[in-house]
Amino acid sequence: METRTSLISQLKDPTAQTAWGEFVEAYRPLIVRVARAKGLQNADSEDLAQDVLTIVGRSIAHFVPGSPGSFRRWLRTVTRNLVVNHLTRSKGPVGSGDSAVQQMLLQIPVDDDPTGTLFDLELKRSRFQSASAIVRAEFSESTWLAFWQTAVEQLSIQTVAERMGKKQGAIRMARYRVVHRLREVAASLEDE
Structure with a gap:
């Protein structure tokens, strides 16, 4: 499920309620499923999805579409980073006093990250469900x-x-x- 360029453009207008509704309907369940698959509880998964959507809302005006799939990669990275942050926070303090660890986490290629693969699988599942609903009739x-x-x-x-x-x-x-x-x-x- 590639995100339509027109939808991304509409999201840049915070008053575009229909576009935001469509976006949330398409991506919120996906984000929740990824978070659940990574071990977060239901409530934490819902909170994480809300955090991801909030970040998208604040940052979408600065997003410049590049190659096909660039928005999906960006959303996957935001989701991955928030999952990692949540999991490291919930394990208690980490013994690092500088930002080098955070920089190392950010350097992990998204394609090597199981969260990224899971995100892509969930996107495919979502696309199949949408297509199935149309085609079955x-x-x-x-x-x-x-x-x-x-x-x-x-x-x-x-x-x-x-x-x-x-x-x-x-x-x-x-x-x-x-x-x-x-x-x-x-x-x-x-x-x-």
Whole structure:
């Protein structure tokens, strides 16, 4: 789920309530899931998500879109840093008296950080959920079920064909059509 450039531009206007609502709806659950996966309690995860969104609100005016995914990387870095800060705070004082440790943490490449990988996985999950909600309505229940059982539940085509009383070719075609449409919708969600 790439963040639309138009949405980022709208976020720079603090009165753009619709844009902020859309942004919070898309990213708050993602931030909470990442925080929970890193071991934070529910309340702490909610607080962390609020802190991330507050930082975005204060800093978005200075954000300059660069390459595709630059906003996502920035948001991932903010989330990672707040998770690290929370985890180090909750463990008690650290024996370092200077900012060198903080600088070392900031030098860790985002791609090597498990929080970054988790963030990307959660983005993909979110994008799949959004695309699925759109695409499911476009297909019959049996076509969707054939896709779901073979692609998501990973049942064999033969098993699904037997269960549904259909030929294996029909199951393959149903899965192909849904997967193809999901990719189209997911790509359009990225491009918006």
